[in-house]
Amino acid sequence: MDRDELAAFLRDRRERIRPAEVGLPAGPRRRTPGLRREEVAQLAFISTEYYTRLEQARGPRPSREVLSGLVRALRLTDAERDHLHHLAGAPPAPPPGPPREVRQSILDLLTRLPGTAAIVTSAIGEVLAWNDLAAALMEDFSALSRRDRNLIRRVFLDSRQGALYGVSDGAEFARDSAQRLRAASARYPDSPEVTGLVAELLAGSEEFTRLWEVYDVSVLPTLAKTFQHPVVGPLTVNCDALHVPDRDQRLILYTATPGSASEEALRLLSVVGTQRMDVSG
Structure with missing residues (x-):
């Protein structure tokens, strides 16, 4: 003190x-x-x-x-x-759980990124906010329940085709997700949401159990990934994740290399939006 x-x-x-x-x-x-x-x-x-x-x-x-x-x-x-x-010589107790409220300045930024698909995720992989291009590229998150917007839950427990939006780095994303969740569980040891998610994944996924028992917490950055999109086909994007320290959240930006076919595909998606042109009726 x-x-x-x-x-x-x-x-x-x-x-x-x-x-x-x-x-x-x-x-x-x-x-x-x-x-x-x-x-x-x-x-x-x-x-x-x-x-x-x-x-x-x-x-x-x-x-x-x-x-x-x-x-x-x-x-x-x-x-x-x-x-x-x-x-006072009494370090603050850990927060009760991962913050879910996204700062207004970050929400404003999402709408001011032309040509960039952007999402905000919580410390345990829940998509908290997104812009229109991200919804067109990945999925219309507004049509999903909060439970289904958790990317970590989806990678390990959702068996539907395209559950991870047809990305090329599914195995790497699964490994990184397990590592991020382990780190988050140490930051929020008393959070029922975090402990419940871990228990659910351990009970429902052998792959998660295997990765969880490795005890890795060092996450390598994902520099690029390819989406197999049902409307515009495959498109490769750069992936940059920016940490929002005061909320323990990540702002993830997907951009295409200027002049590439993927940039043209993203431009088309910005016009098409979340319409499914590959579905008749």
Whole structure:
């Protein structure tokens, strides 16, 4: 526990909050630009004496319950919350599960990528967001249930032809998926969603069980893959995955080499959309 740094951090954050932000009247006789110590203590459900001792670097190590109250009272961001925990000598507990909410700026980016098929996946392989070209290239994800949008579940448990969109790297994707899920299970050890998915795959797939028992967590990047598309035929795309650290998500971009036949195929898909021209009626 770094008492001096903790005290300075609490004081700095307290002085940044305006009373109106937490539903308190500003009042005409305030001597501090932010909240009073007693107000923070009240919002955090701790005694004013205890909070004062923390700001004076004289307090004992706060419990996780006290830290949670301070996070709430001081309106701390996720990064500030983690910093507070580290200063108090109590590293933050692992998050309850993989975040599913996609940041608005990432959603906006998906619509501003002409000629690029893009999806956002969670730490356990669920497709959380996509643009129109990705739906045309892979599948109309909006027509699928949340369960069926999980790519890891599909690669191991879905026996339908084309369940993985006819990609050329099915074996590599299966191996990488098992490795990513093992790493995610370590980051979210108490998540029922993660442990449930692992149990389901172990019970339903011998291939997953074999890969799971290897204990590999080093994932090699997939630089290119070929989709066997029912409308435009085979097309090869570059595959780049960008990590979104604060959400533990990946933005996956599929682009074709300029001037290639695959670029023309992607351009056609952007016009065709999710229509199935190969199906009569």
